[in-house]
Amino acid sequence: MNLWFSELHTKGSGLVLKVKKYLYSGNSPYQKIDIFESEDYGKVLVLDGLVMTTERDEFIYHEMLTHPAMRIHPNPQSILIIGGGDGGTAREALRYSEVKRAVLVEIDEMVVELSKKYLGEISSAYNDPRLEVVIRDGIEFVKNCNERFDVIFLDTSDPVGPAEALYRKDFYQSLKKCLKKNGIISAQTESPWVQKETVKKLYREIKDIFNDKIIYLAHIPTYPGGIWSFMLLGEKIELYDIKRPIPGKTKYYNDEIHRSMTALPEYFKHEIAE
Amino acid sequence: MNLWFSELHTKGSGLVLKVKKYLYSGNSPYQKIDIFESEDYGKVLVLDGLVMTTERDEFIYHEMLTHPAMRIHPNPQSILIIGGGDGGTAREALRYSEVKRAVLVEIDEMVVELSKKYLGEISSAYNDPRLEVVIRDGIEFVKNCNERFDVIFLDTSDPVGPAEALYRKDFYQSLKKCLKKNGIISAQTESPWVQKETVKKLYREIKDIFNDKIIYLAHIPTYPGGIWSFMLLGEKIELYDIKRPIPGKTKYYNDEIHRSMTALPEYFKHEIAE
Numbered sequence: 001m002n003l004w005f006s007e008l009h010t011k012g013s014g015l016v017l018k019v020k021k022y023l024y025s026g027n028s029p030y031q032k033i034d035i036f037e038s039e040d041y042g043k044v045l046v047l048d049g050l051v052m053t054t055e056r057d058e059f060i061y062h063e064m065l066t067h068p069a070m071r072i073h074p075n076p077q078s079i080l081i082i083g084g085g086d087g088g089t090a091r092e093a094l095r096y097s098e099v100k101r102a103v104l105v106e107i108d109e110m111v112v113e114l115s116k117k118y119l120g121e122i123s124s125a126y127n128d129p130r131l132e133v134v135i136r137d138g139i140e141f142v143k144n145c146n147e148r149f150d151v152i153f154l155d156t157s158d159p160v161g162p163a164e165a166l167y168r169k170d171f172y173q174s175l176k177k178c179l180k181k182n183g184i185i186s187a188q189t190e191s192p193w194v195q196k197e198t199v200k201k202l203y204r205e206i207k208d209i210f211n212d213k214i215i216y217l218a219h220i221p222t223y224p225g226g227i228w229s230f231m232l233l234g235e236k237i238e239l240y241d242i243k244r245p246i247p248g249k250t251k252y253y254n255d256e257i258h259r260s261m262t263a264l265p266e267y268f269k270h271e272i273a274e
Numbered sequence: 275m276n277l278w279f280s281e282l283h284t285k286g287s288g289l290v291l292k293v294k295k296y297l298y299s300g301n302s303p304y305q306k307i308d309i310f311e312s313e314d315y316g317k318v319l320v321l322d323g324l325v326m327t328t329e330r331d332e333f334i335y336h337e338m339l340t341h342p343a344m345r346i347h348p349n350p351q352s353i354l355i356i357g358g359g360d361g362g363t364a365r366e367a368l369r370y371s372e373v374k375r376a377v378l379v380e381i382d383e384m385v386v387e388l389s390k391k392y393l394g395e396i397s398s399a400y401n402d403p404r405l406e407v408v409i410r411d412g413i414e415f416v417k418n419c420n421e422r423f424d425v426i427f428l429d430t431s432d433p434v435g436p437a438e439a440l441y442r443k444d445f446y447q448s449l450k451k452c453l454k455k456n457g458i459i460s461a462q463t464e465s466p467w468v469q470k471e472t473v474k475k476l477y478r479e480i481k482d483i484f485n486d487k488i489i490y491l492a493h494i495p496t497y498p499g500g501i502w503s504f505m506l507l508g509e510k511i512e513l514y515d516i517k518r519p520i521p522g523k524t525k526y527y528n529d530e531i532h533r534s535m536t537a538l539p540e541y542f543k544h545e546i547a548e
Contacts, residue, residue, distance in 0.1 A: 226499065
């Protein structure tokens with residue numbers, strides 16, 4: 001059988017992936033979850049019809065969300081991950097031996113369980129004793145959190161449905177209260193090519209909350225437009241003061257990428273007005 | 275009618291574009307040519323089933339192929355373009371008033387004529403009196419050329435069929451003889467994500483011919499993998515010694531992109547061994 005998955009990134013453009021074997025299709029209380037083995041991108045996790053991660057290119061997203069923040073924070077002992085149920089962000093962040101405690105807050109337990117079952121290489125951090133998994137709405141967790149963290153990762157899904165609240169001012173205001181002095185938030189912030197309006201809107205929302213806001217980009221083949229944006233947020237972020245080496249090998253991120261990732265194309269640069 | 279164009283970038287992954295209106299479909303002596311108006315990417319030029327250029331994202335490819343070389347050459351008075359029948363490379367290069375003479379060598383006259391007819395914004399340089407169009411095989415032209423140029427652009431199609439010879443040592447050896455002292459070749463060199471082997475092979479072919487070889491990348495949504503590689507070749511290339519401002523506005527390329535475009539991801543960096 002010739003089976004193809006397709007994801008439209010705009011009304012009239014999208015990605016197609018050939019399906020080798022369907023592994024799982026079901027509904028959690030929050031979303032539709034599909035996992036298939038693709039011809040060229042390994043196993044693919046799809047939430048509500050959108051590719052969340054593929055075994056072949058997940059390293060780009062997870063490395064780029066984590067390593068910049070982890071290398072410039074003075075001493076990242078405690079980390080919080082909002083979302084990130086596939087485990088990839090935890091895997092990368094926990095490579096740093098400085099981390100004593102990590103909390104991953106995922107709303108959908110089924111994403112965690114299915115990632116453990118089907119995406120072993122991405123979800124390997126679930127075996128790390130430093131990682132605590134909390135199954136809860138990230139917004140509720142943040143609102144009621146008494147703990148403060150050194151680095152917070154926002155590894156959230158697209159701003160549709162319940163995740164929309166994760167792109168609003170009040171969420172970031174609560175989040176700031178969970179951040180230690182010198183803390184850094186590292187957030188995935190959508191495609192500057194396909195979702196430019198979302199990035200602009202988010203930037204306006206958080207603009208007055210954080211003193212330092214650094215936008216950077218990475219190339220991710222299976223994400224809309226093939227290019228993705230991230231933001232580092234905090235009171236004082238010294239992007240070029242790298243405090244520690246990369247622990248082991250990476251496949252995308254390196255020192256030159258770190259130094260060059262904030263170069264924004266003209267079509268995007270002027271949209272993000274200070 | 276719900277009409278979709280698809281291009282497979284690997285056996286099991288690819289791009290789909292919704293077709294609003296079919297404008298042209300025909301065969302030249304060299305290739306199949308299709309032009310359609312897409313839902314989201316403006317008009318699209320397709321050669322032998324592969325997207326060559328779209329009105330919406332062509333600026334990235336054409337700016338990135340031309341501006342780096344044009345800004346670092348001491349005095350780019352004469353330029354040669356091999357391929358580039360859509361006219362986009364000529365349009366960008368001719369923005370520099372230093373250029374006194376440009377020769378565009380395109381094998382397929384139909385690409386030139388159809389671009390003039392359907393892709394007016396891309397092909398506008400055909401009205402520039404400094405531009406001479408030569409309808410001829412680029413390989414033959416280069417082999418028999420008595421003239422020398424300051425900057426040579428290789429705006430060629432993928433290394434399948436006749437274009438394969440454009441990726442071989444002897445072509446680059448001939449090309450070097452068309453280059454003035456201090457001359458720079460700027461070449462498109464395929465996707466580092468999807469055609470890594472092609473880039474590696476090409477690099478090995480040209481390695482001993484040119485003293486300086488600089489690889490750089492740009493993000494192009496409709497090209498395979500969404501990321502594209504380019505090479506600057508010459509005897510002495512001073513990449514950071516920018517000689518002149520960008521003439522007017524660009525939409526992708528800028529000074530920060532110039533300084534950061536040579537940062538290569540780990541998965542590619544170590545493949546291109548010196």
